[in-house]
Amino acid sequence: MRPIRIALTKGRLEKMSVQLFTKMGLDCTALIEKGRKLILPVGPYEAVLAKAADVITYIEHGVCDVGIVGKDTIVENGTSFYEVMDLGFGCCRFALAGPEGQNFFGGHNVKRIATKYPKVARAYFESKGMDVQIIKIEGSVELAPLLGLSDAIVDIVETGTTLRENGLEVIEEIMPVSARVIVNMASMKLRREEIETFLAQMEQAKEALQ
Numbered sequence: 001m002r003p004i005r006i007a008l009t010k011g012r013l014e015k016m017s018v019q020l021f022t023k024m025g026l027d028c029t030a031l032i033e034k035g036r037k038l039i040l041p042v043g044p045y046e047a048v049l050a051k052a053a054d055v056i057t058y059i060e061h062g063v064c065d066v067g068i069v070g071k072d073t074i075v076e077n078g079t080s081f082y083e084v085m086d087l088g089f090g091c092c093r094f095a096l097a098g099p100e101g102q103n104f105f106g107g108h109n110v111k112r113i114a115t116k117y118p119k120v121a122r123a124y125f126e127s128k129g130m131d132v133q134i135i136k137i138e139g140s141v142e143l144a145p146l147l148g149l150s151d152a153i154v155d156i157v158e159t160g161t162t163l164r165e166n167g168l169e170v171i172e173e174i175m176p177v178s179a180r181v182i183v184n185m186a187s188m189k190l191r192r193e194e195i196e197t198f199l200a201q202m203e204q205a206k207e208a209l210q
């Protein structure tokens, strides 16, 4: 049987994930000195580094057993897996944001919203009973209102620096976001003992990190 395989989100969550594994007593040398290698040993486990949405795809299809991914990606893309732990890092929030001083909720025109998260944006405006036009953007969403493409954005805000430096402000907070641990449903049944051991170690290391 192959080792338990862990899918890690590249980028912002990567450093904290490595710190967490180190606290778990796992040898992260290969993960730290990874070069261009894609599957890396981490103690007795195997780790892969992937884009956030792909972490969910690998877990849902069962080619990885355990994943670390942001709640933002989960609410936008995920359905069929177990979400088992809030890691308490990678904390930020979903927010509606727009140009400083703009009265977003005023007027009767259908507002245009740029976002990387159309599902989250749609659900948010539906809950307000507001009809909006959603425009999907892949990155640097803050550009859209600056270029006149949208009236506002729905995006994640961490320090607020990107908004501030571009003359934008939070209009309303939507929901908090942090890194979560997800587990493939079949793995949870078939490799329960190994996964529970891993999760117990992780829970302990998480406390030690804080």
Ligand code: PRP
Pocket (backbone or CB within 6 Å): 138, 139, 140, 141, 142, 155, 156, 157, 158, 159, 160, 161, 162, 163
């Ligand atoms: C995220 C998000 C904001 C920024 C918020 O983008 O989409 O642009 O971080 O962080 P801040 O509040 O600390 O400024 P990311 O850097 O992940 O890249 P992207 O915009 O290309 O998606």
